[in-house]
Amino acid sequence: MELRVPTADCDRLDRFFAHLRAAADAVLLLDYDGTLAPFRVERGEARPYVGVAERLADVPRTRLVLVSGRPALDVRALLGVEPAPEIWGVHGLERAYPDGRLEREALSTAALEALDLAERWGRAHLAPGRVERKAGAVALHFRGLSARETARVTAEAEAALADLGRPLLRWTRFDAGMELRSTRVDKGTAVARVLADMPRAAAAYLGDDETDEDAFAAIGETGLSALVRPEPRPSRAQVWLRPPEALLAFLDRWRDARATVPR
Numbered sequence: 001m002e003l004r005v006p007t008a009d010c011d012r013l014d015r016f017f018a019h020l021r022a023a024a025d026a027v028l029l030l031d032y033d034g035t036l037a038p039f040r041v042e043r044g045e046a047r048p049y050v051g052v053a054e055r056l057a058d059v060p061r062t063r064l065v066l067v068s069g070r071p072a073l074d075v076r077a078l079l080g081v082e083p084a085p086e087i088w089g090v091h092g093l094e095r096a097y098p099d100g101r102l103e104r105e106a107l108s109t110a111a112l113e114a115l116d117l118a119e120r121w122g123r124a125h126l127a128p129g130r131v132e133r134k135a136g137a138v139a140l141h142f143r144g145l146s147a148r149e150t151a152r153v154t155a156e157a158e159a160a161l162a163d164l165g166r167p168l169l170r171w172t173r174f175d176a177g178m179e180l181r182s183t184r185v186d187k188g189t190a191v192a193r194v195l196a197d198m199p200r201a202a203a204a205y206l207g208d209d210e211t212d213e214d215a216f217a218a219i220g221e222t223g224l225s226a227l228v229r230p231e232p233r234p235s236r237a238q239v240w241l242r243p244p245e246a247l248l249a250f251l252d253r254w255r256d257a258r259a260t261v262p263r
């Protein structure tokens with residue numbers, strides 16, 4: 001699929017919200033970092049934009065789903081929405097239900113050993129806060145490094161670790177780092193599993209990063225895919241929303257559309 005730079009396409013948004021107002025079921029899927037929360041060098045301090053948590057606590061007649069590369073319970077704690085929504089973590093390897101249950105797909109011993117090796121390499125070459133070991137992935141975070149340092153560390157990691165864990169695992173790039181994770185799941189498979197439960201629902205996915213492109217593809221042409229970033233970039237997303245203003249306006253419009261759905 002060809003990538004294009006999405007715009008704040010009002011006609012497309014109008015058409016989607018008309019569809020949303022008339023739909024019996026609706027699902028709103030949201031990435032967390034960069035989409036609902038601005039980036040922070042200290043990842044544990046990445047809180048949502050002002051106004052996001054209140055809005056997500058009140059989304060009428062909608063299945064609300066977060067889809068993140070972070071562990072699901074990290075997202076729950078940072079988001080601060082009660083009751084917590086459904087959260088798919090580690091790119092869909094984990095699923096936290098609103099009632100607190102957590103499901104996680106098990107990885108093989110070989111995959112876990114490869115993750116151990118990647119983690120050890122990271123700890124030997126990077127500051128401790130830059131290595132994140134998750135239940136099914138290892139992320140190396142470069143945010144705050146100069147472009148030159150980032151290029152140097154990336155090249156070193158690729159030279160040392162490129163073939164690690166294949167074909168069970170693969171390296172993917174995100175906005176400020178790289179991650180070794182399962183080839184079985186990505187944000188697109190997570191979105192597809194949610195949509196399989198409710199194939200006729202009006203659905204939208206909001207995301208910012210390379211890893212969200214799989215989810216934009218999974219939403220397809222029948223739903224709405226929105227790139228949420230200060231500046232747009234080439235993407236599969238249909239529209240662009242500049243955070244926080246256009247994001248908050250989108251959430252308000254969603255609430256108003258679903259609040260008036262005839263029962």
Ligand SMILES: [Mg+2]
Pocket residue numbers: 031032033034035207208209
């Ligand atoms: Mg993101």
